[in-house]
Structures are given as structure tokens and as C-alpha cells.
Amino acid sequence: MTSAKTGLRRATRMVRAGLHRSPNNETAEALYLNSGFVFNSAAEAEAAFKGENDVYMYARYGNPTVTTFEERLAALEGAQMCRATATGMAAIFASLACQLKSGDRVVAARELFGSCHHIVSKILPKWGVETVFVKGTDLAAWEAALSKPAKAVLLESPSNPMLDLVDVAAVAEMAHAAGATVIVDNVFATPLYQSPLALGADVVVYSATKHIDGHGRCLGGAVLGSTDWMNEHFIPFYRNTGPSMSPFNAWVMAKSLETLELRVDRMSATAATVADWLAEHDGIAQVRYPGRADHPQHALAKRQMTGFGSLVTLEVKGGKESAFKVLDSFGVIDLSNNLGDAKSLACHPATTTHSKLPVEERLDCGITDGVIRISVGLEHPDDLTEDLAQALAAAS
Numbered sequence: 001m002t003s004a005k006t007g008l009r010r011a012t013r014m015v016r017a018g019l020h021r022s023p024n025n026e027t028a029e030a031l032y033l034n035s036g037f038v039f040n041s042a043a044e045a046e047a048a049f050k051g052e053n054d055v056y057m058y059a060r061y062g063n064p065t066v067t068t069f070e071e072r073l074a075a076l077e078g079a080q081m082c083r084a085t086a087t088g089m090a091a092i093f094a095s096l097a098c099q100l101k102s103g104d105r106v107v108a109a110r111e112l113f114g115s116c117h118h119i120v121s122k123i124l125p126k127w128g129v130e131t132v133f134v135k136g137t138d139l140a141a142w143e144a145a146l147s148k149p150a151k152a153v154l155l156e157s158p159s160n161p162m163l164d165l166v167d168v169a170a171v172a173e174m175a176h177a178a179g180a181t182v183i184v185d186n187v188f189a190t191p192l193y194q195s196p197l198a199l200g201a202d203v204v205v206y207s208a209t210k211h212i213d214g215h216g217r218c219l220g221g222a223v224l225g226s227t228d229w230m231n232e233h234f235i236p237f238y239r240n241t242g243p244s245m246s247p248f249n250a251w252v253m254a255k256s257l258e259t260l261e262l263r264v265d266r267m268s269a270t271a272a273t274v275a276d277w278l279a280e281h282d283g284i285a286q287v288r289y290p291g292r293a294d295h296p297q298h299a300l301a302k303r304q305m306t307g308f309g310s311l312v313t314l315e316v317k318g319g320k321e322s323a324f325k326v327l328d329s330f331g332v333i334d335l336s337n338n339l340g341d342a343k344s345l346a347c348h349p350a351t352t353t354h355s356k357l358p359v360e361e362r363l364d365c366g367i368t369d370g371v372i373r374i375s376v377g378l379e380h381p382d383d384l385t386e387d388l389a390q391a392l393a394a395a396s
């Protein structure tokens with residue numbers, strides 16, 4: 001990691017950390033679009049394969065452009081080590097699979113991104129791993145589930161799409177007492193607004209596809225943790241199973257980190273404006289935004305987050321029919337299940353991202369047929385509230 005750069009302030013680190021200029025002295029980070037590397041001698045190759053020197057060998061293990069992205073993200077997260085992956089799901093799957101064996105037990109919040117839920121509910125049990133879901137907001141449920149030994153805990157906060165929070169510090173304490181490694185999917189908070197490692201978690205995972213790229217171009221993911229944990233568990237799995245990030249995507253992601261703070265701060269300020277505007281509207285049954293005093297866990301949000309993010313979830317009156325009318329009437333906001341983009345995007349979780357959940361479970365999570373999730377982008381706030389106004393009028 002670029003220790004010379006770590007004393008600098010965050011905004012500076014985001015444009016300076018991980019920069020290793022080639023002898024050509026290019027200003028911007030070079031893109032090393034290569035898979036292989038040559039050795040200067042047979043002895044150097046022998047030493048590399050023994051792990052005795054620190055040279056690039058093969059891009060599945062590491063590539064200079066990927067290293068730039070990893071060092072820059074680690075400097076933002078305050079983590080000792082980062083490895084970039086091809087997608088967010090590759091990061092999450094590898095962070096679990098690298099440490100689990102048959103007979104182990106995993107405790108997870110039930111409010112997980114759909115594919116994470118699939119890994120915990122469908123894939124891990126096939127391999128003899130016992131998995132238990134708990135309601136993420138319910139500390140008594142975590143306590144009961146963690147009264148028996150566990151190997152890993154997986155949670156997401158704020159969660160998709162209802163923006164429920166998990167008390168990361170409280171759960172980490174119980175998880176550690178049960179012997180578990182705590183993995184936090186920090187996508188919705190972004191590295192700017194929540195630092196799970198400082199709250200007691202062991203591993204942070206990202207889909208870099210979302211706010212980190214932020215322009216809807218590339219898939220990517222990242223796993224961050226201590227050097228000890230990464231070297232013992234993650235690195236051998238990563239090197240031998242191959243979820244590595246492409247150098248091109250790493251170059252896009254590293255450059256995107258330079259503007260992450262500017263983009264996400266603006267998007268979150270607009271999201272707060274949109275949430276307040278929606279709360280005043282007659283056609284709305286409920287608005288969810290962790291920054292609003294009426295969010296059920298606003299006190300916890302203020303305690304464990306330094307900002308409240310770019311996602312706003314609303315429930316329209318009139319169920320699926322109204323929700324579909326609103327979605328089909330948008331003129332500026334696009335319909336997409338993606339998020340964290342410069343363009344505002346909206347989706348209907350009940351029939352898309354969460355359609356595979358059993359109905360009772362979906363409703364128990366609060367995902368009714370009237371729920372719409374909006375990922376607020378970089379458009380002018382007035383254009384978004386005007387678009388919402390005309391769409392809600394068309395639906396009423």
C-alpha cells in the first residue's frame with residue numbers, strides 16, 4: 001500500500017493514492033492492458049514462484065493497473081489490503097467461499113441483495129454449510145442466532161430496497177463472541193459514508209459497478225480486510241479460482257474514484273431533497289430515507305453513517321397499478337434495476353429484484369406492491385421533482 005500517500009486527506013488520496021508512474025512519466029494512471037509479465041532471469045522466476053520477491057507474474061494474481069485501483073480504494077476505506085474482483089457477486093462469493101467448509105455455520109441478515117440471498121440460501125447449504133437468516137434490524141434475533149458458534153456473518157446496511165439498517169458494531173461484537181468473521185456489503189453507504197472496519201467488521205465487500213464506476217460502464221467488485229485475513233483466507237482462493245478484475249475495468253474504476261466524493265455528495269444532497277419533497281406529496285404512503293427524522297432507525301443512521309446515500313424508497317398509494325403508472329410516466333428518470341449511476345434510475349422491487357422471494361417474506365421485509373426504489377443521479381433536483389410530480393399526477 002502507498003504508505004507515503006496515506007497521511008494525506010481523503011480528497012487528495014482519491015487522486016494520488018496508488019499512482020505509480022512508468023518511466024514515461026505520464027500524468028494520468030497508465031493502463032497496463034496485459035495478462036503476462038516477463039522475468040529478467042530464471043532465478044527471478046524461481047523466486048517469484050516461491051513467493052520470495054514481489055514482481056508481477058500473471059494478471060490473474062495481479063496487474064499494475066488493478067493494483068492502482070486496489071491501493072486507491074484501500075486508502076479510501078482505511079483497510080490494510082484490497083483485492084479487486086470481476087463483479088460485486090464475485091467479491092461476495094469469494095469472501096464466503098474462501099473461509100467456509102462443510103459443517104460450518106453462517107448467519108446472515110435476511111435483507112440481502114437477491115444474488116447474495118441465493119448464495120446463502122441455495123449454494124452454501126448444498127456444500128454442507130448450515131445457514132441461518134435473521135431480521136437485520138432485530139438485535140435479539142442476532143443474539144439468538146449467534147448464541148451458537150458461527151464461522152461467518154454477512155449483512156448489508158442500509159439494505160436493498162427498504163433502506164433498513166443493521167447495528168454493525170453491536171452485531172460485530174456478538175459475532176466475534178461466536179467466533180465469526182463479519183462481512184459487510186457496504187454498497188448502499190459507499191466507502192464515503194460508512195466505515196464497517198472502524199465499526200468492528202472484519203471484511204468489507206463492494207459492487208464497484210454501482211457508485212464507484214458511477215457511469216454505468218463496467219462491472220467490478222472489491223474485498224477489503226486486514227493483511228492477515230487476506231493472506232490466510234482470501235488470496236490463495238483468489239489466485240487459484242480466478243475472480244480477478246480486468247485491467248481495463250480497473251483503470252475506469254481508479255479514475256472514477258477521483259470523482260466519487262463529488263458525485264456521491266451531490267447525489268445524496270439531491271436524494272435528501274427528493275425524499276423531503278416526496279414526504280409532502282398526497283399520493284405517497286411512505287418515504288424511506290435514512291437521513292429523515294421519520295426513518296425508523298434515524299438515530300442509528302446518525303451514529304454509524306456520516307451521510308445517508310443516493311437511494312430513496314417510496315411506497316405509492318394504490319399498489320402495483322399505481323406504481324407501474326408512475327414508472328411508465330417518468331420522462332427523465334429511467335427504469336433500471338441498476339443503481340449508483342449519474343442518471344436517476346427507478347425500479348419496482350416486488351416484480352423485479354425481489355420477485356423470487358416468497359410473498360410472505362417479501363411483505364415481511366416491507367416490500368409491498370406499491371414500493372418504488374429510486375437511485376438519485378446527478379440531474380438538477382428540480383427536474384427530478386418535476387418528473388416525479390407529473391408521474392404521480394398521471395397515476396392518481
Ligand SMILES: *Cc1c(COP(=O)(O)O)cnc(C)c1O
Nearest residue numbers: 087088089113185187207209220
Ligand atoms: C449490485 C449489488 C451487488 C452485486 O454486484 P454486481 O457488481 O452486480 O455483481 C451486491 N450487493 C449489492 C448491495 C448490490 O447493490
